[in-house]
Amino acid sequence: MRKKTGDTALIKQINTAVVLEAVIKQAPLSRAAISERTGLNKATVSSLVQDLIDRDLVIEIGTGESSGGRKPVMLLFNSKAGYALGIDLGVNYIRGVLTDLNGEIITEAEKNLDATELEQVLGVLYASIEDLIASAPESPYGVVGIGMGVPGIVDDTGNILFAPNLEWNQVGLGKLLKERYNLPVVIDNEANAGAKGEQRYGAGRGIAHQIYVSVGIGIGTGIILNKELYKGASGFSGELGHLSIDLEGRPCRCGNRGCWELYASENALLEQAAKLGFGSLSSLLHAADDGHEEAVRLLQSIGHYLGAGIANIINVFNPEVVLIGNRMSRARRWIESELLETVNNRTLSYHRNNMRILFAELGEQSAVRGAAYFAISGFLAKMKG
Amino acid sequence: MRKKTGDTALIKQINTAVVLEAVIKQAPLSRAAISERTGLNKATVSSLVQDLIDRDLVIEIGTGESSGGRKPVMLLFNSKAGYALGIDLGVNYIRGVLTDLNGEIITEAEKNLDATELEQVLGVLYASIEDLIASAPESPYGVVGIGMGVPGIVDDTGNILFAPNLEWNQVGLGKLLKERYNLPVVIDNEANAGAKGEQRYGAGRGIAHQIYVSVGIGIGTGIILNKELYKGASGFSGELGHLSIDLEGRPCRCGNRGCWELYASENALLEQAAKLGFGSLSSLLHAADDGHEEAVRLLQSIGHYLGAGIANIINVFNPEVVLIGNRMSRARRWIESELLETVNNRTLSYHRNNMRILFAELGEQSAVRGAAYFAISGFLAKMKG
DNA sequence: CAACTTAGTTTATATGATAAACAAACATTG
């Protein structure tokens, strides 16, 4: 339990991270510009940049425009120094991407899963991963890690404790992958991956306090506070789908009553939709587009229930942004106004002001891109440390 | 928006803080022991300790027991280097304490308030503060600051935006006090003060994720995540009293329906108690002690509702500890078992394990001692920086 | 009392940031 002490190595680490951040976020820019923007001395910046160039993390891309004197040498983050693998493991699909270090997709692959048994899923998963690794171009660092989002509760070692819709219990997936590929592996909940994806590459860029609500079969949430994923005492939290919104409501399999996801998830919607003769979200949305009144009313009621839960989230966390993602975001057209009205009626004005409710920008790719970012950020942390 | 860079001054700052922390938390101890426990070199520790001694923050208290060689010189945090003022402003009382830098109470004072008008409250408040300041012993730093907890929403400049039970709106109390006494002033919500008090001096010592539930006239909460008070995007959060637990429940003055505090606060209890002929919490508790069955049932039902809200809190935050404080903690004997049973029935097992529900240890002094700690921690931060 | 232990200080050294001087490369202007 030693406190973290400081020495000269720590200084260099801090300043290297500052310089690299500047290059990543504001590229292209010159050494002089870095010095000016960070407050670091020109000499310091020169020295640190040289280190980063020697390590293939930064490249010079020639001179820029003069502003009345010597032309600056423009620097760029070398996003092709390595590649990251992101996997979104769904209940009936595996989606995978290979990205560069900027998170830009290089290769993508999607495969259907028609069974949830571990052995069969692993077969498809391994094939996907190996295809993607094979597709990586030559680079100094190669594939730097594997990030993954899964529909379940995961501890910080990549152990899947419980994945109800896959019917998995205690699957040590992290260890399996680490040993098989000898790469750093980060596995987290699908909603946490989606939250990170949107925060980094999507609608939540630059937001400090963001709650991502993944509305699919159930409701999952990724909670970002102070720009970081919040995980509770046990290393997993974000079970806002089991926030009860109705004290004496229907019993949930979790033991509680009136859980939010019983009212506002895709499952809840489809339960009602079945009575109208619709078997899928798509068919219901089509009907609504064609003017089917009952379909529209049903969608609106889901918007209402979503709003009620989101109002609670807002009163609890006072976030800057609430993001609605995963499949239900496709119903935006029908649910948005009911949702906003309910939120307006049910939140404290102090929290409502300066707060926005947005829909995921990356659509179905929120989670897979967030997963890839897990691998990228692990790599960069190692490079900075 | 400059990133924080590192230089030699930063190192010294970090290491000074590490040494001071060690002395505060593990005193009495020697220079050698600090070196061993922090990993800092003996020479570094000697130098930093000398600085702290020169600044009156650490004192030598003579030699300790030898363990086979030269006797160590034992060091102590100089808790009498200055004094802090803590104020708990209630709806019908003002409680104040003067503490040393360890948070130990030196002087205390309590005065009743029989009006909520700003002018009159200010009169009593000023008198309390001046009495306490006058009672401070001679010391190198004197009174280092004023910390305060108030029943309302406060921004980070000490501006009280809204205090419903005092009927205050937009009162710039922080500025008033700062100008009048020329001291650092920190004002926060009463529940945040209570949460800090318990975390530092009470039942929550050493806990990283702790939710303090202040059950009084309404319900307020102080949320401590990663050992720090969480405040949302706007600088104030913790309005868990307005977490709705009943979708179509009674309308609340906040605009929402079915807010938790309509079911589980002292006000909610007294509303029901009135029907049985009881006018106060005390009389109801007495009746319960005397075996009055309806009184007991009523208290138990409050325990049930408290439990339902706390179950939601646990599912959201996955904390290590939930602390119940303020006046309702006096009803512990009657509400605890119902509360625990409800929580057990309504939380996810992953969250329930390793989680404890405790009652405030400092009783009525949680908030006032937390308020004093605001001042102390501000002072220490300045000393370390 | 000799040998060993532990506490704390002194000294020499290494790392890293910085200011100031300098060199390189360009624009502007009379």
Place this chain on the structure above:
DNA sequence: CAATGTTTGTTTATCATATAAACTAAGTTG
């Protein structure tokens, strides 16, 4: 177009800090 000024980036001397190793101080143990 030559002289002047500006901007970029590097070199050099210096400063602050931490550290290891040597050293001094003050004890214990057999």
